[in-house]
Amino acid sequence: MSAQLGIGSRVDHPSFGKGVIVDTALEFYIIWFKSQQGTKSISKDYADLKTIEQVEGAPGSETITIADIEQALSNILDQRLHDTQMVPIGPRWRRGNMILKPGDATLASKEVPIETFFHKIVMVRDRLRVMEQKINAHKVMTDDEKVDLQQYITAIYGSLTTFNVLFKETHHQFKGMSGKE
Secondary structure (H helix, E strand, C coil): CCCCECCCCEEEECCCEEEEEEEECCCEEEEEEHHHCEEEEEECCCCCCEEEECCECCCCCCCCCHHHHHHHHHHHHHHHHHCCCCCCECHHHCCCEEEECCCCCCCCCEEEEHHHHHHHHHHHHHHHHHHHHHHHCCCCCCHHHHHHHHHHHHHHHHHHHHHHHHECCHHHCCCCCCCCC
């Protein structure tokens, strides 16, 4: 990386994944990585650090406060609320229909394209993830309150695992509680 990146720049590190620069020093960036739930100091000369979105660095040194970091994280969370990741449906479900048939034979069935239903499921998953991030970043809630709400979200994910069959790639699927935790 030859260009100087400013605070708020989004980067991708081969080991730590995606992160946001929250401070700069003479020879390194301080980057918050979601995978680490914290910051790491990465050399400005580190060749494998890829730029996702660049914010121009200000000349000279810049003082950053906790409020600046909170604002940057809040902006990222708000942006993630509107980001939709392309999640592929399993090939066998393409152009399929879901038929909802009432128990009463005098009532009409309802047909819904599986892609429409799948899109709604993905939207629920993405909004749950944003809610989870907002809970974890909440300024007033105690850690106990955050853990309590996190357990509900994990249980919701578990309830939605029924729909994992629709996902083409397993890393997009819902994951609930497991005995491995």
